Amino acid sequence: MSEVRDSASLPICVVLDCNEWIRLKWLGSAVGLTFISAMQSDPTISMAIPEVLESELNKHRAETARALLDRLHNVIDEINVVGGDITLGGVITTTEEEIDVAIRERLSAIRKQVLYPEMDVGETRRALQRVNAETAPNGHKNQQMKDSLLWEACLSLSAVYRVFFVTGDTGFYTNRDIRKGLAVNLAAEIPVQQGRLRVFSSLEEAVPAFAPEIAVDRGELASVGGRDLIAARAQEAFRRSPVATDLQPAIALRGVVPQYLRTEVPHVFAVSFSAFFLINNGIEDRPHGDAVVVGQCRLDAREASIDAVTLEAIHWTLSDPGGGMSKVREVVDVSL
Incomplete structure (x- = not known):
């Protein structure tokens, strides 16, 4: 002991x-x-x-x-x-x-x-x-x-x-x-x-x-609107990815899960995030499923802005309307 x-x-x-x-x-x-x-x-x-x-x-x-x-x-x-x-x-x-x-x-x-x-x-x-x-x-x-x-x-x-x-x-x-x-x-x-x-x-x-x-309670930044900023940038990245280029899907945000770390600047935070989306939800004649965009960024709580966005991967799953087998793909090293 x-x-x-x-x-x-x-x-x-x-x-x-x-x-x-x-x-x-x-x-x-x-x-x-x-x-x-x-x-x-x-x-x-x-x-x-x-x-x-x-x-x-x-x-x-x-x-x-x-x-x-x-x-x-x-x-x-x-x-x-x-x-x-x-x-x-x-x-x-x-x-x-x-x-x-x-x-x-x-x-x-x-x-x-x-x-x-x-x-x-x-x-x-x-x-x-x-x-x-x-x-x-x-x-x-x-x-x-x-x-x-x-x-x-x-x-x-x-x-x-x-x-x-x-x-x-x-x-x-x-x-x-x-x-x-x-x-x-x-x-x-x-x-x-x-x-x-x-x-x-x-x-x-x-x-x-x-x-x-360095750890940050998520509630500490709830009023900054960081989730909305991250969601918008993640959706933009998703639409530019080869996945969206091939499918031209209708995308709806499900939610964002951020994890914050303090930086040397009091009002600036490093963020690791996963943004979750529905694909073609409710459209019967098109493949539907979900996607996760994973990445990092820097959040300026004073300016309510994000920058230095890097993406790690986009994970997505699709099922055809007839209930066939799902397709799972991963796109890594995604560029904004």
Whole structure:
């Protein structure tokens, strides 16, 4: 019991899985920047990028830079074709390397708080045992050596820190379902039982746990009208998406569920939101269903305005009028 009590006095260390870095636009989203600000305000908080994670981040950061530049070139080419002028869209001078470096530089403000633990032989052996035993984050015929190494790195860190591991990877959860909580074998680990290692599916959930002063009661902003602002922007994004382009649906708002975090500016809040819509509700001869637009933005309560909107995904389900099978699609990396 003494170890459990002592764990509360350990310094805090945050580990963000690769999927979370990507979801948070490499910490450039409203929630990502709020996290960096929280670290700046509390120098005792560290962030660890274990060796296995660093190599994966390097790979995906380069892929992100390449994909963004490709999209930019495609848009410029289309402008030139539509306008009949090969110079109309301008000249792109930005390189993949410059985008990569710019992403890396985001950590410059907290550089002294970032740790880069190296793998050791013990971690590698234990990770291999997990793979061979097919226990989470692995599964039957589903070998996840990198995830196993990352978990072992978190366990090692938990000997010195209170570790907050943030991952949306379903392999770490019971029956690959985040809603069911951490996988049984992982939940039984001693550091987890003692509170030295905690797992969260998103940074929005994790930040209030190690920086409670940032959390905001939803009722505090009820009079600002933020939900209406978010709903309007989410609906606009939905209508611009490939989903709406293909279907031309009638869309009706069901509701918005926001989660607020305080930023360094008292009247500005980082918002993570899900906006729910009905599709073709009551129109008998058209497919009908529902959709969820998931994203982040920044809310200025003083100006009653939002900006810095980023979208993570649009999830939607449709059923044909005759009661046939439903279709479920997901559009990720949606641009406004």
